[in-house]
Structure formats: C-alpha cells, structure tokens
Amino acid sequence: xxxxxxHNAAKAYGTLEVLHDINISVEQGEFLVLVGPSGCGKSTxxxxxxxxxxxxxxxxxxxxxxxxxxxxxxxxxxMVFQSYALYPNMTVGKNITFGLExxxxxxxEREKAMADVASxxxxxxxxxxxxxxxxGGQRQRVAMGRALVRNPDVFLFDEPLSxxxxxxRVDMRTEIKKLHQKxxxxxxxxxxxxxxxxxxxxxxAVMNGGLVQQLGxxxxxxxxxxxxxxxxxxxxxxxxxxxxxxTVRHGKPMACVSLHDxxxxxxxxxxxxxxxxxxxxxxxxxxxxxxxDADGADxxxxxxxxxxxxxxxxxPAGSDTFxxxxxxxxxxxxxxxxxxxVQSGKDFQFVLDMDRVLAFDPENxxxxxx
Amino acid sequence: xxxxKQDTAIRTGRAVRIIIYLVLLLFALFYLxxxxxxxxxxxxxxxxxxxxxxxxxxxxxxxxPWVKAWKxxxxxxxxxxxxxxFVNSIKMVVPAVVISTILGALNGYVLTKWxxxxxxxVFGLMxxxxxxxxxxxxxxxxxMLGLLGIAGSTSGLALVHIVYGLGFTTxxxxxxxxxxxxxxxxAAQIDGAGFFKIFWRILLPSSGxxxxxxxxxxxxxxxxxxxxxxxFADANSQPMTVALNNLVxxxxxxxxxxxxxxxxxxxxxxxxxxxxxxxxxxxxxxxAGSVKG
Numbered sequence: 032x033x034x035x036x037x038h039n040a041a042k043a044y045g046t047l048e049v050l051h052d053i054n055i056s057v058e059q060g061e062f063l064v065l066v067g068p069s070g071c072g073k074s075t076x077x078x079x080x081x082x083x084x085x086x087x088x089x090x091x092x093x094x095x096x097x098x099x100x101x102x103x104x105x106x107x108x109x110m111v112f113q114s115y116a117l118y119p120n121m122t123v124g125k126n127i128t129f130g131l132e133x134x135x136x137x138x139x140e141r142e143k144a145m146a147d148v149a150s151x152x153x154x155x156x157x158x159x160x161x162x163x164x165x166x167g168g169q170r171q172r173v174a175m176g177r178a179l180v181r182n183p184d185v186f187l188f189d190e191p192l193s194x195x196x197x198x199x200r201v202d203m204r205t206e207i208k209k210l211h212q213k214x215x216x217x218x219x220x221x222x223x224x225x226x227x228x229x230x231x232x233x234x235x236a237v238m239n240g241g242l243v244q245q246l247g248x249x250x251x252x253x254x255x256x257x258x259x260x261x262x263x264x265x266x267x268x269x270x271x272x273x274x275x276x277x278t279v280r281h282g283k284p285m286a287c288v289s290l291h292d293x294x295x296x297x298x299x300x301x302x303x304x305x306x307x308x309x310x311x312x313x314x315x316x317x318x319x320x321x322x323x324d325a326d327g328a329d330x331x332x333x334x335x336x337x338x339x340x341x342x343x344x345x346x347p348a349g350s351d352t353f354x355x356x357x358x359x360x361x362x363x364x365x366x367x368x369x370x371x372x373v374q375s376g377k378d379f380q381f382v383l384d385m386d387r388v389l390a391f392d393p394e395n396x397x398x399x400x401x
Numbered sequence: 402x403x404x405x406k407q408d409t410a411i412r413t414g415r416a417v418r419i420i421i422y423l424v425l426l427l428f429a430l431f432y433l434x435x436x437x438x439x440x441x442x443x444x445x446x447x448x449x450x451x452x453x454x455x456x457x458x459x460x461x462x463x464x465x466p467w468v469k470a471w472k473x474x475x476x477x478x479x480x481x482x483x484x485x486x487f488v489n490s491i492k493m494v495v496p497a498v499v500i501s502t503i504l505g506a507l508n509g510y511v512l513t514k515w516x517x518x519x520x521x522x523v524f525g526l527m528x529x530x531x532x533x534x535x536x537x538x539x540x541x542x543x544x545m546l547g548l549l550g551i552a553g554s555t556s557g558l559a560l561v562h563i564v565y566g567l568g569f570t571t572x573x574x575x576x577x578x579x580x581x582x583x584x585x586x587x588a589a590q591i592d593g594a595g596f597f598k599i600f601w602r603i604l605l606p607s608s609g610x611x612x613x614x615x616x617x618x619x620x621x622x623x624x625x626x627x628x629x630x631x632x633f634a635d636a637n638s639q640p641m642t643v644a645l646n647n648l649v650x651x652x653x654x655x656x657x658x659x660x661x662x663x664x665x666x667x668x669x670x671x672x673x674x675x676x677x678x679x680x681x682x683x684x685x686x687x688x689a690g691s692v693k694g
Contacts, residue, residue, distance in 0.1 A: 108591065
C-alpha cells in the first residue's frame, strides 16, 4: 500500500462516465505526473484527490486513510492552480498565511512559517504587494509558497506552468524539480505538456478517454509505450507511424514499406517474434531520432538500414535539422544533424535504427511485445 | 501614409467638432434649466415669484424658504416641515439598501459558486421579480404587512423594498460572480475557509464595483419611490416623497412656491449626493467583466 492510493476510482456526471476504474499507487516522495490531452480526465482525477470533486465509486486513500467524503481542508493537501488563484484583495503575505489562519495557527507561528517559505522561494521583497502587482513568474512562486507553507502530505499541481511564457516555463520547471529534490515531498502534477511530464516526473500516468493508458517511469513510457496512443502522445516531434506488411525471408521478419516514389522496400526488423505476423499488416512506430543521416546513426545499433528517399520539407531548428519525408503513405519526420546537407525535393540517404522500431497491432493498437 | 490620413481627419473635423460642442452645450443648458429654475426660485421671497419673472435671478436673496421647508411648513396636521419625513426616509432607505445588497450578494454567490440542481430556474424566477409591476403586489403586500404587524411603519416599508429589490441585486451580483474565478473559491476551500468565510474574506472584498452599482440603484429607487410610501405608510412613517407631495398639494392658504422648490431640492439632494460620491464607480462597475488575480 502506497502513500497515496487511488483504488478503482471512477467519476460519472449523471450517465456520462469520465473516469473509469483508475488504480494508481504513489509512494512517499514520488513525483507523479498525470499527462494526457484535454478532456482525458486528468484534472478531474486531481480534483478528486483534492476533494473538490466527489468520487463516484472506488476509494482514494492518503497515508492509509480513506478520503471519500473528507473535506478538502482536512486532507492535509495543498494545491497550485493553473491560474494561481491568488486572492486579489490580500497581500502576498496574507495569501501565503491564509490557510494557516483558517486552521487556527497562532500568529507568531504563521509569521515564522511565512518567513521560511519566503526565503526558500526568494519572495521576501514581495510580501507586502498585492498579486495584481506581480509578474507571472512571481505569482507562480507565491502560489507555490501558499502550498508549501502548510507542509502538506501531498502537493497537487494543476497545469501550473501553462500560463507562463516559454522561457519562464523552462526556468520554473527546473525550479519545481529542485524544490522536489530538496524537500522530498510527494507530488501529483497534471499537465498536457509531455516534455514537462518527461522532465519532472519519477513516474508518469498517461491518460486518455478516462483511462490510464500506461503507468511507468519516463524511460519506460518513452521506450516501451503500451499502445499507439502513448507512443504518439509522448515525444516531440511525435513518433512516426507507418503501416507495413510483414514478410519472412530467411527466417527473418521484414517490414515492407512504401517510399515517396511508391517503390516498396523491405526493412529487416530486429524484433524476431514478428515472424508470427507473416503476411499480415502491422503499424510501425519510429521516433524521429532513429531516422538519421549516416553520421548521426547510433554506433551501438545492431541493425542499421539505409534507404534513399525524397525530402519534402526541411526545418532547421539550430541544434538539429528536422526533415519531412514520406514512408508508408504517411509524412515521416527524421532528425538529422544540423550540418547535414539537405534540400527539399532532393533524394537523401537516411539511416534507420531498426533496433528501436516498435510494432503495433493494427486491431487494438497495442504494442506487440518483443 | 496612415499618419497623413489621421492628420487630415483631425483638420477637417475641427469645424464639425465646434458644431457638435455647440449643440451639446445647448442641450446641456436645456437639461439644466429646471434645476436653475428650482434653485433660483428657492432663494427668492414669494412676491418675486408671484409677480412673474420666474427666470430672473433673485433681487432679494433669502434662505427663509429652505428653513421653512425643512422646519415649519405645514405637512399633515402639525407644522413640522420636511425634517421628520427625511428621517423616515433614511430609516427606510438605509436598512433596505444594506440588506437587499447583502442578500443579493449572497444569492449571487450561491447561484454561481455553490450551484444546486435547479439553480437556473431559481435565478430565472428571481429575474422575473424585476418585471413585476408595483401595482400588482399592492393588495397582497398590504395583507402580508398586516399579518406581520408592521403595516404603517418604516420597517414595513423597508421590508417591501428589500423584497422588491432582491431581483435586481441578485442579478447584478450573479453576473459579477459568474466571471469571478471559481479556482479562488476552490483554493480557499483547500485553505480551510467555509461558506461564509469565503464570502466574507474572498468575494466581498473584490465586489466593490458591483456593490456600488447595487447601492446606487437601490438607493435612488427606494428614495424616490412614491407608490409604496403612499400606500403602506401612516402619518408618522411617511417618506420624504409622500411628504413633499402633501406639502405641494396642501389646499389651504397661499401656495408658497419658493418653499415648494426648496422642499423639492431637499428631497432630491440625497440621490444627487450618492451620484456625486459614487457615480464614477457606477459605469466602471457595470463594465467590470473580470477580476484579475
């Protein structure tokens, strides 16, 4: 049993079920990220943990105590909201200590707690200001201060960085990670940004359609996505998806894939159990970083395949150059080194790292496990 | 290029502008005329008015009509002037405005942040209250006041106005709170604040603009009401409007126009004052769409 247990939790609004049988167990000190597209139920789940939404069935336990029906303020949780939800009429100091005041903490203790948090987050000069006079990043800090000061069992973050500009978002991301390492708190963090999920978490729950699609460490999620949804949702640019037919030659499975000029090439697969799919269609998933130029290919790979294909679009991004080509009738993005000599409309020799290619069952879109 | 265009737009506009301002000025003067007549004639001795020349400035300035209107004009049986009725109006207006505004704020709070199953229907019905003509409720209201034992009293009048004003105040506050971020309420819930604490500490302090709208609206309506005052008040609880009417309509003796003018200004003064003090927040409050966190 974990520190925070979500056991068969479900949520329905009338007859509309938005969350089905969620089971997640979070250990103390873990940083769990709930990630998924809008409407996948991740915020609803967070609100259920917070007690802001009722649990239709199932149970949520914190430190072994069932929280069903327990008021949000009695769960010893703290929450950072997307809009920060700072009280506009109170100073920063008041904002931070409001929760303590409501819980009847004596004034001297409140002041001390506030001073500690303010120095931790370096917001001492802001304490007498109103939230309206703060920048986005400062508001973010104050919102975190308000959560930290309560010293709660579980921190809940509801897309806390989505209102910040790109640069500040990256800075605050690092800040949150530092804070987590320093304080060792248990955090449940909701985001739709898969990079945030990858960088911050110790474990990720990828959600879609009210279900947890996969629960695992960032590496597991990235390297062994349970299904096509997880595979395409995590990673930027997204994983390339191409339909292919399997044939077996000399006992080895080959994937027949059409190129830009509609010629079909056989690609030898590293995953031997795909011989069982002889003659059938599968969906291949290849991440952009596994389609490279010859110099950029992974030296440790046991199975590199060269193909010549036409470049449709080039997108130099500074550190890398992303190139769009076509395989299996789909646009496919390759990640080349920035100095690769590419030109749209021209042919180019790509190298595919077949060790990293994943295959999915087209029927149920699940990963075909090696 | 766009600069040049703007420039010519301003230059050709000058003549038009002068005409516009002239017209506006004329209208402003026209609208101010009644106030001028009232002010000028309230500080004249009576013979100057009866002798014609209502538009003239006073040749013998006197505050006598004001003093008389306030202290000793014959209204009803006793020559009390308007002052006791002014007090009646205050006793009616202040609790009615305060209570209807607070209840409206509470209604708005519940209808937006603590929604229940039929909240839309309830709000719709409350809105309906804004459109009920006064006359329809006169008889049932008289019956109710009688049952409650507060007929013919200022508290009875205050109750009538509270009930009547609730539709409007609820409408104002509901629409204002509808765009008030719900996350703030949730944050306060997690912080441990209860229903009234959230209302008192979070919502009310941010409700300044809409509270001003509600107060001005309620104050002017209740202060200026004549029908309810004439229907439900007895001789000792009549509000200012009814007393002014009695003063002007008195059928005995000479018509003291200067006193009437002074009395009319006295009756209008509080609403004017409220506008002067809070008027600039009125439009701001009506326009206020969102609360920035």
